[in-house]
Amino acid sequence: MFRMVDAFEYEYRDCDLIYGRGCVGRLGDYLAERGLDRALVVCGSNVGANDDLMNPVEGGLGERLTGVFDRTTSEKRAETAFEVVDALRETDADVLVGVGGGSSLDVARQASVLAADDRSLAELRDEARDGEIGSFDSNGEKPPVIVVPTTFAGADVSSGGSVEILSAAESPTAQPVSVGGSAMPISDFADPSLFETTPVGALAGSAMNGFDKGIETPYARDADPVSDATAVHGLRLLSEALPRVAGDEEPADAAATERAVVGLLLVQLDRKISVVHAFGHGFARRYAVQQGAAHAVVVPHVLRYLFEGVDANRAALAEGFGIDPANHSDAELADAVVDAVAEVRDALDAPTRLRELPETRRADLLAIAEFIVDDHPMARAPAGLNPTAEEVEAVLREAW
Numbered sequence: 092m093f094r095m096v097d098a099f100e101y102e103y104r105d106c107d108l109i110y111g112r113g114c115v116g117r118l119g120d121y122l123a124e125r126g127l128d129r130a131l132v133v134c135g136s137n138v139g140a141n142d143d144l145m146n147p148v149e150g151g152l153g154e155r156l157t158g159v160f161d162r163t164t165s166e167k168r169a170e171t172a173f174e175v176v177d178a179l180r181e182t183d184a185d186v187l188v189g190v191g192g193g194s195s196l197d198v199a200r201q202a203s204v205l206a207a208d209d210r211s212l213a214e215l216r217d218e219a220r221d222g223e224i225g226s227f228d229s230n231g232e233k234p235p236v237i238v239v240p241t242t243f244a245g246a247d248v249s250s251g252g253s254v255e256i257l258s259a260a261e262s263p264t265a266q267p268v269s270v271g272g273s274a275m276p277i278s279d280f281a282d283p284s285l286f287e288t289t290p291v292g293a294l295a296g297s298a299m300n301g302f303d304k305g306i307e308t309p310y311a312r313d314a315d316p317v318s319d320a321t322a323v324h325g326l327r328l329l330s331e332a333l334p335r336v337a338g339d340e341e342p343a344d345a346a347a348t349e350r351a352v353v354g355l356l357l358v359q360l361d362r363k364i365s366v367v368h369a370f371g372h373g374f375a376r377r378y379a380v381q382q383g384a385a386h387a388v389v390v391p392h393v394l395r396y397l398f399e400g401v402d403a404n405r406a407a408l409a410e411g412f413g414i415d416p417a418n419h420s421d422a423e424l425a426d427a428v429v430d431a432v433a434e435v436r437d438a439l440d441a442p443t444r445l446r447e448l449p450e451t452r453r454a455d456l457l458a459i460a461e462f463i464v465d466d467h468p469m470a471r472a473p474a475g476l477n478p479t480a481e482e483v484e485a486v487l488r489e490a491w
Contacts, residue, residue: 095349103248103360107278110356112349115239115282118151122186125277127235129157131184133175133199136161137293138191138241144288148190148239158182163195166379169254169270173212175202179234188237189276192297193244193382197252197271199236204272207233212256219256219268227272238276241289243329243337243351244383245301248359250275266376281356283348286336294337295439300383302329303367303390304358305411306432310403311363311471318361319407326411328354330431334438365471366478367393370486373463378450385448387441391433392490396482398425401475445491453491460484 098111109117122130130152138144139161149156160178163171175198179187189199204227210218218224240247253271262268286294308314308322332351334340367390374385397403405424406416412431416424437443445451460483463469472478 095346095353104250104275106248106276108248108281108356109278110281110353112282112284112345113147115147115151115280115285118148118188118237118239118280119153119155121237121278122152122155125235127186128155129182129184130155130186130188130237131157131175131179131182132159132161132188132190133163133202134159134161134190134195135163135192138195141288144190144241144285147282147285148188152188157184163191163198165194165381167194167197167252167254167269169201169205169212169215169256172198172202172205172254175199176206179206184234186235186237188239190239190241192240192242192293193246193252193300196238196240196244196246196249198254199238200250200252200274200276201254201271203233203236203274208272215256215270216261219270220263222263224256224268224270227270233274236274236276237278237280239280239282239285240355241285242293242297243286243301243333243355244297245304245355245359245362247276247279247281248356279356281352283345283352286348286352287345291337295441296381297383298333298337298439299387299390299436299441301355301358302326302333302435303386304362304364305329305354306390306394306408307365307367307471308358308361308363309407309411310397310473311365312474313471314363314404315361318363319404321357321360322362323407323411325354325357326408327413329358330412330435333435338435338438339440340438363471364468365473366397366469369463369466369468370483372466372468373459374448374451376462377455377459378448380448380450384442387436387439388443388445388448389486389490390436391429392486394429394432395425396486397473397476398429401473403473403476445487453488456487456491457484460487 101108189196250273253269257268305326328350335347460480
């Protein structure tokens with residue numbers, strides 16, 4: 092049994108991971124130590140109106156809180172990121188604090204990127220229409236970003252994210268066009284008490300997105316013993332805790348929340364997003380669908396497809412679900428892993444069929460499959476697996 096502690100700090104790729112109940116109370120001191128004086132909070136309207144969540148954040152920032160931008164949405168539009176840049180300048184803020192789910196954290200990071208770039212929204216849109224958006228490796232200094240996650244999307248320990256610059260209706264290709272640059276947060280305040288203020292439905296909706304990062308890493312082509320270790324231990328914690336924290340198992344308690352939050356941090360370290368994320372991206376290019384919902388539907392089917400073709404490190408995945416590989420044949424081990432994943436998914440009351448997702452059409456499956464096989468995470472597919480559009484379409488039809 093791995094240890095659990097009340098609080099810890101760990102530096103990961105120049106980001107300070109700060110975990111513990113009440114840790115957001117230290118936000119102001121953290122800023123002071125780094126010479127940062129004026130913080131702009133970036134969040135959505137529901138988070139902004141949640142006093143149980145915002146009071147500790149604002150109290151922790153204290154006199155260094157200069158404003159709250161509470162207009163992020165799940166659409167992650169570029170206009171919103173530019174509005175954050177405007178608010179940053181109007182308040183003379185020198186640090187962005189993203190609070191909430193993956194959308195708010197992504198918008199905060201991309202606002203930092205855009206603040207250091209000299210192009211306007213109109214100029215970026217013109218580039219997008221011309222089919223080539225220039226890089227964001229500008230000489231401007233990006234304002235630092237701190238993230239305070241409150242869902243299980245697993246978007247906090249990341250330098251990435253993107254915002255939509257052209258909708259499908261505006262795009263010359265009839266597909267949405269997104270832009271994004273790199274902005275690793277300087278710190279991640281993972282406070283379990285804040286997750287407990289988030290409605291269970293929002294936790295459940297995000298849970299498969301973070302959970303799948305732990306599932307994908309062990310089978311990725313470039314996985315290694317270090318990435319296996321963090322992913323497998325993270326899966327152990329999440330598979331036990333998520334059904335109690337974000338699902339239908341009772342009772343949820345403080346210890347379960349703490350295990351889930353630590354598990355979420357672990358599966359993000361050295362993560363290797365791969366085939367499941369490619370499937371999610373395929374749907375995102377066609378529809379305005381929540382990634383967690385798409386992942387929830389496809390992940391058992393994707394795993395079954397992987398296991399039919401390659402080993403996909405099934406023994407390591409089994410360890411993550413408390414399954415002893417020594418007691419199973421290879422085929423039995425594959426079935427046990429798929430069943431364990433589906434059991435967690437079903438406990439979260441997540442969708443189980445593609446036809447349950449809004450706007451999805453069976454006639455689109457081949458086009459989506461073609462997106463999937465060309466998506467960049469597919470480069471991390473397990474060695475020996477060379478998916479074709481026809482094979483991917485068969486997986487989608489099985490999931491329909």
